[in-house]
Amino acid sequence: MSYPATYYSRTLADPTTRPTLQGVVETDTVIVGGGLAGLTTALELAREGMAVVILESQTIGFGASGRNGGIVSPAFACSGDAIAARVGAEAARALHRLTIEGVRRVRDNITELGISGAGSIPGLLNLRRFDMASDLHAYAAEFASDYGYEFTYLNRAEISERLVTNRYLHGLEDKQAFHIHPLNYLRALAREVERLGGQIFEASPATAARLATAKSIHTPHGEVRAERAVFATGGYTGPLIPRLWRGVLPIATYMMLTEPAADLIAMAIRTRQAVLDDRRASDYYRLVDGGTRLLWGGRITTRAASPDAIARDLRAAMLDVYPQLAPLRTELAWSGLMAYARHLMPQLGELQTDVWHITAFGGHGINTTAITGKILAEAILGQSDRIQMFAPFALNWAGGPVGLAVAQLTYWYLQAQDRRRERR
DSSP: OOOOSOHHHHTOSOOOOOOOOOEEEEEEEEEEOOSHHHHHHHHHHHHTTOOEEEEOSSSTTOSGGGTSOOEEOSOOSSOHHHHHHHHOHHHHHHHHHHHHHHHHHHHHHHHHTTOGGGOOEEEEEEEESSSOOHHHHHHHHHHHHHHOOOOEEEOHHHHHTTBOOSSOOEEEEEEEEEEOOHHHHHHHHHHHHHHTTOEEESSOOOOEEEESSSEEEEETTEEEEEEEEEEOOGGGOOTTSHHHHHTOEEEEEEEEEEOOOHHHHHTTBOOSSEEEEOSTTOEEEEEETTTTEEEEEEEEESSOOOHHHHHHHHHHHHHHHOGGGTTOOEEEEEEEEEEEOTTSSOEEEEEETTEEEEEOOTTOHHHHHHHHHHHHHHHHHTSOOGGGGGTTSOOOOOOHHHHHHHHHHHHHHHHHHHHHHHHO
16 A cells, blocks of 8 residues: 655655565564554564564554654643643643653654654744743743753744744744654654564554454454554544544644745745744644755644645645745645544553553654653553553543534634734
């Protein structure tokens, strides 16, 4: 099976395909899902000498893991205030430290595995479209005090040195964040899993699961027998495990790629740092291909739109910020499904004895899968109880069709709030 047409599939560093499962394979742990969560969990288990098998219904990184914006920064989809309201301030700080650890783990993987195809570029600008800065200064001071994590405040003039637009009034520069080619990164993790003895099967969807004392996952042409099973299916979760299926909402997000036009783009964007605005319905973008193309993402819906509709919507967002880019043509647009829980936190835990799940990263998957995959492996191996930090964020019913409707209405409401703030 092939990838959908995206910038990342066009620029694969390694186009290796993997076999379809045929016959019976026995292993220690079978992992269903070949995205960042499944691969990271497999890698951490393989590093400890455990035999692992990954079953991927399409091809490694087919879903949102291989189609996203590629920004690596410390955050969950859930806000810090909402996390603290549920678990208390101290536990919320401990959870946020995990996201910082996740950023470091991604960086370390790139360095230690020599993933040149990841194309890591430092820096993220978190920018604001309305005129208030006191809370940004307080936020930066809190992070420096609590985490030793430094942000640099940027005023309008400092932003304008990098971005030629009147839309951004204040911002925070995060020099420790970075952006990457997520599909090349993910495929390098897959190669390392295989080097350590793990097996990966593509075009091998899980069609049946027997999860009593001995675990057995069936595919159209084979079966994996294992001591334990991990489900890491994200926005493409199906009804195989009903409780998991009911616990996540598949939400579509969108990206577009422009034609190569370095001189035109440089009229508007004069930095290689990634950009993320702080609206609740945010846009994010960065330069790729040595600064010759612009990769722009944003918007969510509960149903994937057509590529033409995606391109029109994202182009309108781009021109709202940079009207001077009107001559810049859109070359490609695509969508991908993310998984969200109702509380917007990752779903991480044990469904029953030796049956684990890791999903619902809500658009903040690169760093959070890096650390939660490690934490899940620690739990499986009996090395730590850090997984209990996620116990307050249980695998609850996400609402089904009603939940999707509420999610869409909430998004539209947040968009309206953003517009009102910016008009003041």
